[in-house]
Amino acid sequence: MSDPTNPFTSPYVPPRVWSPATPSGGAFASINRPVAGKTHELELPVGKHPLQLYSLGTPNGQKVTIMLEELLAAGHTGAEYDAWLIRINEGAQFGSGFVGINPNSKIPALVDRSGDTPVRVFESGSILVYLAEKFGGAFLPRDIPARTETFNWLMWQMGSAPFVGGGFGHFYAYAPEKLEYPINRYAMETKRQLDVLDRLLAERRFVAGDEYTIADMAIWPWYGGLVLGELYDAGEFLAVHQYQQVRRWADEVGARPGVIRGRKVNRVRGKPEEQVLERHDASDLD
Numbered sequence: 001m002s003d004p005t006n007p008f009t010s011p012y013v014p015p016r017v018w019s020p021a022t023p024s025g026g027a028f029a030s031i032n033r034p035v036a037g038k039t040h041e042l043e044l045p046v047g048k049h050p051l052q053l054y055s056l057g058t059p060n061g062q063k064v065t066i067m068l069e070e071l072l073a074a075g076h077t078g079a080e081y082d083a084w085l086i087r088i089n090e091g092a093q094f095g096s097g098f099v100g101i102n103p104n105s106k107i108p109a110l111v112d113r114s115g116d117t118p119v120r121v122f123e124s125g126s127i128l129v130y131l132a133e134k135f136g137g138a139f140l141p142r143d144i145p146a147r148t149e150t151f152n153w154l155m156w157q158m159g160s161a162p163f164v165g166g167g168f169g170h171f172y173a174y175a176p177e178k179l180e181y182p183i184n185r186y187a188m189e190t191k192r193q194l195d196v197l198d199r200l201l202a203e204r205r206f207v208a209g210d211e212y213t214i215a216d217m218a219i220w221p222w223y224g225g226l227v228l229g230e231l232y233d234a235g236e237f238l239a240v241h242q243y244q245q246v247r248r249w250a251d252e253v254g255a256r257p258g259v260i261r262g263r264k265v266n267r268v269r270g271k272p273e274e275q276v277l278e279r280h281d282a283s284d285l286d
C-alpha cells in the first residue's frame, strides 16, 4: 500500500525473482550482464616490452599508467610497457583473452612477461603493489608504520571510490533519469569522503605522510578529479571549493610529470592532445 506521508513513491514494485528483461537505457546498459565469463573469442595483442597493460583511461586505469610513468621518470627502465586500449563500452573486456587475465572483466589488467611464466595482475590496487614491489619498493615506504599507512589509504580508496563512481557518478551523470534518492545518498557519501581527505591533508603533505606513494596515485584520479571539476561535471554540485586541502594536494600531484604523462594513456575523452589511445614507446607521449 502506498504511504501518503512518504514523498518518495515509485511505481516500481520489485518482482519476487529479479530478471534483467527490460533494458534500462542508461549508459553502459548494453554491456551490463548478470553473468561472468567470455562472450567471444579474442586473443590479446602482445607488444615488445615485458609489461603488457590492457586498459582504458578512466580513473581506475589512470592509477596504473601514472605508476608506470612515475617509475620510468624515476629511472626504472624495466618499467617500459605497451598499453593496449580496451573499449569497455564495446564489450572488449568480455573477450576470451581479457577474461583469461581478469576473470572479473574490468580494466585495468597487466601481464608481466619478464619471467619464464607470464604473471597476470588485476585490480588496480594489486597492480600498484605488484609494481612497487617489482621495482624495489618504489613509492611504497619500507618503514612499517609508513608502509601500513600507505596500505590503509590504498585500501580506503579501493573500498570508497565505488560509492563515487558506481554510486554518485552513475546516478548523477549516467542513469537515464535523475532520481533524488540515490543522488542524495551518494552525494552525501562522496562529500563525506572528500571531507575525510580534506581533514587528513590538513595535517600532511601527501596521503600517507611526507612521501608521495602509491596511495596518492590511487586516490588522485578519483578525488583529485572531483576537486579539479573533471569528473562528472559535478564540481559546482558538490561544492568542491570547500575542500581546499584536497585541492592543494590535487594541484601538487597533478603537476608531476609522471602524472601528466600517465593520465593521457588509453584516454578516449577530453582534449584531443591529451588522448594517447595506445602507448608503445615513451615518444608516443612526447
Ligand SMILES: N[C@@H](CCC(=O)N[C@@H](CS)C(=O)NCC(=O)O)C(=O)O
Pocket (backbone or CB within 6 Å): 031, 058, 059, 060, 061, 088, 093, 105, 106, 107, 108, 122, 123, 124, 125
Ligand atoms: N576494483 C577495480 C574496478 C575496476 C573497474 O571498475 N573498471 C571499470 C572501468 S573504470 C570497468 O572495466 N568496467 C567494465 C564493466 O563493468 O564491464 C579496480 O580498481 O581495478
